[in-house]
Amino acid sequence: MEIPVEHKKMVLVRAGTVEDIPRGEGRCFTIQDRRIAIFHLEDGSFGAVDHDCPHRGGPLSDGIVGRDSVICPLHGWRIDLRTGVVIGQEGKSVKTYPVRIEQGEILLKVQG
Numbered sequence: 425m426e427i428p429v430e431h432k433k434m435v436l437v438r439a440g441t442v443e444d445i446p447r448g449e450g451r452c453f454t455i456q457d458r459r460i461a462i463f464h465l466e467d468g469s470f471g472a473v474d475h476d477c478p479h480r481g482g483p484l485s486d487g488i489v490g491r492d493s494v495i496c497p498l499h500g501w502r503i504d505l506r507t508g509v510v511i512g513q514e515g516k517s518v519k520t521y522p523v524r525i526e527q528g529e530i531l532l533k534v535q536g
């Protein structure tokens with residue numbers, strides 16, 4: 425029987441290590457059958473969003489990483505990595521995931 429989303433608990437899942445993603449870049453990880461783009465920002469923090477651009481599915485992990493946003497490599501939509509909102513495209517967004525770093529490990533909070 426499928427468990428309703430609101431009753432699923434959040435779990436921490438290891439995605440990789442801090443060294444897997446150079447500063448200013450993103451990488452794609454498959455976590456629980458979802459492709460998630462994780463970014464290592466210039467200030468040392470991390471952000472994570474669903475990998476595929478909500479425009480036409482562009483690979484956000486290959487985008488140009490700004491201070492706290494990424495620009496899709498296909499047509500240039502800019503996505504705020506803190507909120508998932510597509511800037512300038514009303515109503516468009518991607519799901520974000522809380523990231524925690526523990527002893528060099530990248531941990532993502534996802535629904536279990």
Ligand code: FES
Nearest residue numbers: 477480482496499
């Ligand atoms: S697919 Fe991302 S902007 Fe078009």
